[in-house]
Amino acid sequence: MTQHTVLFQTHVDAGGRMVDFAGWQMPLHYGSQLEEHHAVRRGAGLFDVSHMCAIDLQGPQAEAFLRGLLANDIGRVADGRAMYSCMLNAQGGVIDDLIVYRRGAEDFRLVVNAGTAEKDIAWIEEQAAEAGLAPQVRRDLGILALQGPQAAALLPQAGLDAALSEAAVALKPFGCVGAGDTLLGRTGYTGEDGFEIIAPLETLPALWQALTAAGAQPCGLGARDTLRLEAGMALYGQDMDETVSPLAAGLGWTVAWEPAERDFVGRAALQAQREAADQPRLVGLVLEDRGVLRAHQVVHTLAGEGEITSGGFAPTLERSIALARIPRAASAEPGSEVEVAVRNRRLRARIVKYPFVRHGQSKLD
Amino acid sequence: MSNIPAELRYTKSHEWVRVDDDGTLTIGITDHAQDALGDLVYVEVPEEGASVEAGEACAVVESVKAASDVYAPVSGKVIEGNPALADAPETINDDAYGAGWMFKLRGSVDGAELMDAAAYEAFVAAEG
Known part of the structure; x- marks a missing residue:
């Protein structure tokens, strides 16, 4: 209906x-x-x-x-x-x-x-x-x-x-x-x-x-x-x-x-x-390579696999960002590098604090 | 009503093909396709020299909404990908049949399953 x-x-x-x-x-x-x-x-x-x-x-x-x-x-x-x-x-x-x-x-x-x-x-x-x-x-x-x-x-x-x-x-x-x-x-x-x-x-x-x-x-x-x-x-x-x-x-x-x-x-x-x-942790990701992060893509960390729960292109930042759930043992420190499987490649992403944007301003370093 | 130029040929997966005088094939996605995808934010074009098979996914367009494959309309060798799209993917939204072309192929449309403008218009209408 x-x-x-x-x-x-x-x-x-x-x-x-x-x-x-x-x-x-x-x-x-x-x-x-x-x-x-x-x-x-x-x-x-x-x-x-x-x-x-x-x-x-x-x-x-x-x-x-x-x-x-x-x-x-x-x-x-x-x-x-x-x-x-x-x-x-x-x-x-x-x-x-x-x-x-x-x-x-x-x-x-x-x-x-x-x-x-x-x-x-x-x-x-x-x-x-x-x-x-x-x-x-x-x-x-x-x-x-x-x-x-x-x-x-x-x-x-x-x-x-x-x-x-x-x-x-x-x-x-x-x-x-x-x-x-x-x-x-x-x-x-x-x-x-x-x-x-x-x-x-x-x-x-x-x-x-x-x-x-x-x-x-x-x-x-x-x-x-x-x-x-x-x-x-x-x-x-x-x-x-x-x-x-x-x-x-x-x-x-x-x-x-x-x-x-x-x-x-x-x-x-x-x-x-x-x-x-x-419990695993939710972290923010910023994509370093070109491309777009999407929900359900696999995140590779040094402590095992995680998953993007929400991802997309951030119009204010003109780059792709995501929220990802990663193993608790993985580093959640801002600046830590992870890789995300996108189609047949692995793209580089960096863990960041979120919110990514607040009151019109980028919160990224 | 989307724009469907009479001089181009079309695929069921919404690519267009232009046959230039020297036999070069120029390929892009249709106005209907860009409209359905919404604002494009990322485009991946095939590398120069790559061999592609008809129907092979050889390029990607990503909009704010979703990622979508672009298929080679015919088999051939890639002459070049449009280098301008990496920094300005929105060019496809603005000018799908002109500056928004995606790649050029050396190949032949003989025997390829392509539609003329009237057939593509009917196809789009039937897809609803």
């Missing part, structure tokens, strides 16, 4: 090259993926990410429930702030990665990936039933991401309520503010400043129209992927899945170990992995 977002026809009319993504017809690009990428690094880009799913959780039990559901600790987050977290299974594998917006002491909104939404909802509902909670799946809401150094300058022209818009522009990174069903977070998936706007479906076309008229470049999933890779952000299904621990996906920083008595799903498994120090 193919699904369309409320902006489907808008994308087609704008020349969007539509492709299937997790059962949704989404724009890959509107002509040039490279131009869209640069627009986000230098100006402002606008993404329709309404294929992702918002889930609301409310009530006096909601916080305690989320502290058991997620590997990161929403108890450490103030009202009006957002948090990135993995949701784990009992084996410590990643069911999904998501953002929780803490709208109030007893009022939370989760945004989950499109490809995992159905299983996420089933999982959350199953756990919530035990806690006497009823998650609300908000398919009546859509999501836009306005991203880039000009995002804050363009937001006031979106046609949102003036006070809400003003409050959003005043937000710090990972802050959020809402009015009614609409919620704005200073969050994103590009490594730039920007906002994610979660709003009633019927308001989305006017927001899209106003922001593109103000100068935001419509951007497709292609640019979304190159931007997030440059920003060193993991992609579910590629860099991690239910068989991969967050510790093997460069996401150890999102696991809140303290307080030790917080018993979240997957904690025991993660703790055992941590003590055994047996």
Whole structure:
């Protein structure tokens, strides 16, 4: 079954090259993926990410429930702030990665990936039933991401309520503010400043129209992927899945170990992995030779083989970069040399710290 | 509607072939192919002097999206690869039939399975 977002026809009319993504017809690009990428690094880009799913959780039990559901600790987050977290299974594998917006002491909104939404909802509902909670799946809401150094300058022209818009522009990174069903977070998936706007479906076309008229470049999933890779952000299904621990996906920083008595799903498994120090590592790679690194290429290190989990051409850096999972015994020191099997050759690559790009600037030496 | 020049011949794998007056064959990928691939970021052309067989993968184009093989339309010997593409792969996006040519072959199109422009246009339309 193919699904369309409320902006489907808008994308087609704008020349969007539509492709299937997790059962949704989404724009890959509107002509040039490279131009869209640069627009986000230098100006402002606008993404329709309404294929992702918002889930609301409310009530006096909601916080305690989320502290058991997620590997990161929403108890450490103030009202009006957002948090990135993995949701784990009992084996410590990643069911999904998501953002929780803490709208109030007893009022939370989760945004989950499109490809995992159905299983996420089933999982959350199953756990919530035990806690006497009823998650609300908000398919009546859509999501836009306005991203880039000009995002804050363009937001006031979106046609949102003036006070809400003003409050959003005043937000710090990972802050959020809402009015009614609409919620704005200073969050994103590009490594730039920007906002994610979660709003009633019927308001989305006017927001899209106003922001593109103000100068935001419509951007497709292609640019979304190159931007997030440059920003060193993991992609579910590629860099991690239910068989991969967050510790093997460069996401150890999102696991809140303290307080030790917080018993979240997957904690025991993660703790055992941590003590055994047996998990492979995710590292950044920059290709020294000519070519393009791609997911699933084999990485040869002095301590055995690893694999690229995400790779591609980095438009900001004008060279190829990748995230790769390598054996724990291999050197993860920046500057270490590895070889990557590309077709019938071995290309030279160097381990680097990621993010590769932040706020428009290369972080490479 | 993609651009399909009448004077060229075409393959089912979306290469074009131009037969020059001296018999040299110039080969590239079609406008339809570059459009489907998206922005090109890396191109590998065959080495001068290499012998290629008809249907052999002998060059590579990589876009922001994916890597794709380019096949030799006929058997022959490589005269030269386009040296400009290493630093400017986007030339193929901008001018697929001109400056974006990929390699030149010494060979013959006699008996080769090539389409004329009308047949290629119908082929592309049928591929949807």
